[in-house]
Amino acid sequence: NAGVTQTPKFRILKIGQSMTLQCTQDMNHNYMYWYRQDPGMGLKLIYYSVGAGITDKGEVPNGYNVSRSTTEDFPLRLELAAPSQTSVYFCASGAGYEQYFGPGTRLTVT
Amino acid sequence: GQQVMQIPQYQHVQEGEDFTTYCNSSTTLSNIQWYKQRPGGHPVFLIQLVKSGEVKKQKRLTFQFGEAKKNSSLHITATQTTDVGTYFCAGALRNTGKLIFGQGTTLQVKP
Numbered sequence: 062n063a064g065v066t067q068t069p070k071f072r073i074l075k076i077g078q079s080m081t082l083q084c085t086q087d088m089n090h091n092y093m094y095w096y097r098q099d100p101g102m103g104l105k106l107i108y109y110s111v112g113a114g115i116t117d118k119g120e121v122p123n124g125y126n127v128s129r130s131t132t133e134d135f136p137l138r139l140e141l142a143a144p145s146q147t148s149v150y151f152c153a154s155g156a157g158y159e160q161y162f163g164p165g166t167r168l169t170v171t
Numbered sequence: 172g173q174q175v176m177q178i179p180q181y182q183h184v185q186e187g188e189d190f191t192t193y194c195n196s197s198t199t200l201s202n203i204q205w206y207k208q209r210p211g212g213h214p215v216f217l218i219q220l221v222k223s224g225e226v227k228k229q230k231r232l233t234f235q236f237g238e239a240k241k242n243s244s245l246h247i248t249a250t251q252t253t254d255v256g257t258y259f260c261a262g263a264l265r266n267t268g269k270l271i272f273g274q275g276t277t278l279q280v281k282p
Contacts, residue, residue, distance in 0.1 A: 092268045103177075103259060103274040104214070111268055119269070120172070151213055158202060158263045160270065162213040 062087050065163035067152050073169045074142040082137040082166050084152030092155045093135040095119075095127065097148040098165075104151065110135055142170045173198050175262045177273030185281050190247040192276035194260035201265040203236055203243045208275070209256045217258075250280050 068083045086093065091112045096104040096119075106119030110129040124146060126138040135154075139146060147170045153160040174197045184190050194203065202221040206214040218227055220236035220243060227234045233246045243260055257277045261270040 094269075096272075101277075104272040106269060106271075109269060153214075155268070158204060158268070158270065159216050159219060160204075160214075161216070165213050 064088065065152055065154050065161055067150075067163035067166050069166060070164065071167050073171065074139075076142060076144065076170060078142050079138070079140050080142070080168075082139070082150055082152075082168075084135045084137065084163060085133050086135075086152075086154040086161070086163075087133065088154060088156075088161065089132060090154035090156050090161075091132070092157075092160075093129065094153040094155075094160065095125070095135070095137045096151045096153065097121065097146075098151060099148050107137065107150075139168075144170050146170050173262070173264065173271050175260060175271045175273040177260055177276055179276055180274065181277050181279070183279045183281065184250050186252060187249050190250050190254070190278055192245050192258050192260075192278075194243045194245075194262075194273050196241045196262045196271075198262075198264075199240050200262040201240075202263045203240075204261045204263065204270065205234060205243075205245055206259045206261060206272075207256050208259065212256075214259060247278075250278070252280050252282050254278060255280050 065086045094109045095107040108127040110116045150166045152163040205217040208214045225236040231248045257275040259275045260273045
């Protein structure tokens with residue numbers, strides 16, 4: 062099993078550009094999550110999903126969108142990127158409360 | 172909103188010394204989890220505590236969950252250089268599947 066995979070690993074965006082961060086899990090987990098981690102800080106929940114077709118906002122959803130059309134995939138969409146969205150983005154999945162994290166995407170917006 | 176506070180933010184210890192990080196929640200938690208993140212890595216699940224007053228051990232690591240299920244601690248005995256990283260507590264909110272992460276404690280160990 063690959064676990065949780067994320068692409069890309071690194072990305073530089075210009076202000077106003079858009080992009081999609083991909084996340085796939087092969088553990089058949091119902092729960093999936095997107096977090097952002099700013100330097101020296103903890104993890105802030107952006108969006109989460111409790112199953113295919115169901116998504117909900119976390120603590121910091123502004124500027125992001127998600128969809129969950131399958132159990133495996135949970136892409137995160139950034140529209141009109143801003144410098145404040147420079148961060149490391151982690152996707153995670155779980156069957157209950159324990160969460161398994163992907164390797165992260167380091168995003169810089171300049 | 173719900174908050175989980177973690178102290179200290181940083182800790183530098185000499186190899187062989189003990190280390191403790193503390194976690195406090197503004198609300199009663201369903202359970203609490205601990206994660207470790209190595210520099211440049213991703214968080215990795217260590218343990219989950221569910222019962223009031225629960226104590227669990229993993230080799231040199233001891234985890235406690237408070238009686239009121241609002242606080243927790245992680246204690247490492249005789250630290251080693253392999254213990255370096257950031258330790259996060261994460262409080263689970265009942266029936267949501269969501270975790271509220273503390274800010275983390277970054278541990279540096281001098282050999």
